[in-house]
Amino acid sequence: xxxxxxxxxxxxxxxxxxxxxxxxxxxxxxxxxxxxxxxxxxxxxxxxxxxxxxxxxxxxxxxxxxxxxxxxxxxxxxxxxxxxxxxxxxxxxxxxxxxxxxxxxxxxxxxxxxxxxxxxxxxxxxxxxxxxxxxxxxxxxxxxxxxxxxxxxxxxxxxxxxxxxxxxxxxxxxxxxxxxxxxxxxxxxxxxxxxxxxxxxxxxxxxxxxxxxxxxxxxxxxxxxxxxxxxxxxxxxxxxxxxxxxxxxxxxxxxxxxxxxxxxxxxxxxxxxxxxxxxxxxxxxxxxxxxxxxxxxxxxxxxxxxxxxxxxxxxxxxxxxxxxxxxxxxxxxxxxxxxxxxxxxxxxxxxxxxxxxxxxxxxxxxxxxxxxxxxxxxxxxxxxxxxxxxxxxxxxxxxxxxxxxxxxxxxxxxxxxxxxxxxxxxxxxxxxxxxxxxxxxxxxxxxxxxxxxxxxxxxxxxxx
Numbered sequence: 001x002x003x004x005x006x007x008x009x010x011x012x013x014x015x016x017x018x019x020x021x022x023x024x025x026x027x028x029x030x031x032x033x034x035x036x037x038x039x040x041x042x043x044x045x046x047x048x049x050x051x052x053x054x055x056x057x058x059x060x061x062x063x064x065x066x067x068x069x070x071x072x073x074x075x076x077x078x079x080x081x082x083x084x085x086x087x088x089x090x091x092x093x094x095x096x097x098x099x100x101x102x103x104x105x106x107x108x109x110x111x112x113x114x115x116x117x118x119x120x121x122x123x124x125x126x127x128x129x130x131x132x133x134x135x136x137x138x139x140x141x142x143x144x145x146x147x148x149x150x151x152x153x154x155x156x157x158x159x160x161x162x163x164x165x166x167x168x169x170x171x172x173x174x175x176x177x178x179x180x181x182x183x184x185x186x187x188x189x190x191x192x193x194x195x196x197x198x199x200x201x202x203x204x205x206x207x208x209x210x211x212x213x214x215x216x217x218x219x220x221x222x223x224x225x226x227x228x229x230x231x232x233x234x235x236x237x238x239x240x241x242x243x244x245x246x247x248x249x250x251x252x253x254x255x256x257x258x259x260x261x262x263x264x265x266x267x268x269x270x271x272x273x274x275x276x277x278x279x280x281x282x283x284x285x286x287x288x289x290x291x292x293x294x295x296x297x298x299x300x301x302x303x304x305x306x307x308x309x310x311x312x313x314x315x316x317x318x319x320x321x322x323x324x325x326x327x328x329x330x331x332x333x334x335x336x337x338x339x340x341x342x343x344x345x346x347x348x349x350x351x352x353x354x355x356x357x358x359x360x361x362x363x364x365x366x367x368x369x370x371x372x373x374x375x376x377x378x379x380x381x382x383x384x385x386x387x388x389x390x391x392x393x394x395x396x397x398x399x400x401x402x403x404x405x406x407x408x409x410x411x412x413x414x415x416x417x418x419x420x421x422x423x424x425x426x427x428x429x430x431x432x433x434x435x436x437x438x439x440x441x442x443x444x445x446x447x448x449x450x451x452x453x454x455x456x457x458x459x460x461x462x463x464x
Contacts, residue, residue, distance in 0.1 A: 012068025037454025
């Protein structure tokens with residue numbers, strides 16, 4: 001049992017996801033956190049007269065108490081399952097362009113700048129701080145194709161205390177219409193640098209509050225997308241993946257109709273089948289976008305237990321389309337949310353949740369007559385409820401990252417990756433109403449504290 005003096009107990013209102021249709025909204029809850037940032041126990045409906053008894057009962061009579069104020073609540077931190085750290089410098093630009101044109105005219109020239117390590121050292125700490133301030137406790141980052149710069153990103157995330165899955169992009173082939181020099185010189189070099197990056201991540205020393213069994217930084221194999229990889233590189237990536245079954249994988253899939261057409265033309269099969277052919281579709285694979293999956297691909301993704309990162313802001317902004325996330329949920333696909341900066345114009349998961357709601361509403365309006373009865377517990381062509389939006393941004397994201405046993409909810413045995421949300425200026429007393437107000441009208445100013453592995457790393461109350 002942890003020493004009583006090494007335990008911190010948070011006392012206040014709690015929002016905690018349970019399923020796609022249900023979450024707990026509990027006033028006067030206790031969450032006990034160990035010195036290494038793991039949740040030891042929880043209790044609910046604890047009044048002032050019961051506090052001392054419960055602390056003694058759990059062997060923590062002298063625990064440090066953090067009492068939430070009226071108008072505040074605890075919730076799990078956001079998990080952003082898809083974004084591009086190297087594109088933050090151009091966020092908000094390129095409106096009106098479609099995917100392949102946008103990549104060639106804006107993205108690749110931007111990412112080329114990260115060849116300069118000093119530029120990366122200037123930009124990446126600011127990027128990580130930006131996502132932490134938005135309440136993102138775990139972030140899946142694509143770096144650029146540059147080894148040194150991506151090392152800088154991993155070091156920055158680790159030193160600033162964010163949990164992150166970080167990948168150096170693998171890309172040795174021009175995409176259609178691209179004539180730049182922004183590709184790796186060979187498949188062999190791409191893999192050599194990938195191994196070097198994995199070694200760098202594993203060499204990062206655990207911090208004083210870091211659980212060695214649950215590291216802050218994970219390397220993630222990152223073939224940018226099928227069209228950017230030669231057949232040789234895909235075969236070499238397959239060897240890396242096979243040799244490291246616990247290594248996460250992230251890539252893009254079926255984002256844009258033109259992209260899907262080009263993949264079919266080159267490989268002669270469905271997009272998902274390309275990744276499956278090369279051993280890149282498995283339980284810890286994160287597939288960004290997935291706007292245009294067919295039924296066969298959905299079945300394959302479910303069979304392989306891969307996950308989809310829904311990026312509605314980017315899908316709207318680049319005119320890619322509206323992903324039928326409700327259909328995927330009904331079919332058993334794991335789904336999380338991604339901001340997809342800079343295709344997405346915001347690093348805030350609140351904006352991703354709002355646009356996910358809008359996307360589901362668009363599909364509902366297009367496909368459901370106004371007088372049709374709603375189907376209970378079915379998501380296809382229905383507006384996603386608040387419980388589902390919360391789940392996708394937290395526990396659903398953890399499932400997509402294959403980390404649901406460690407993060408995603410504030411349950412016993414998990415890491416204390418949490419937010420204190422502050423709505424004390426709002427005239428709201430009902431806890432569920434407070435959650436809705438935060439999702440649809442809140443912003444960074446309402447995030448009082450951001451904790452990762454029990455350590456305060458951000459929020460308006462955090463002193464940098």
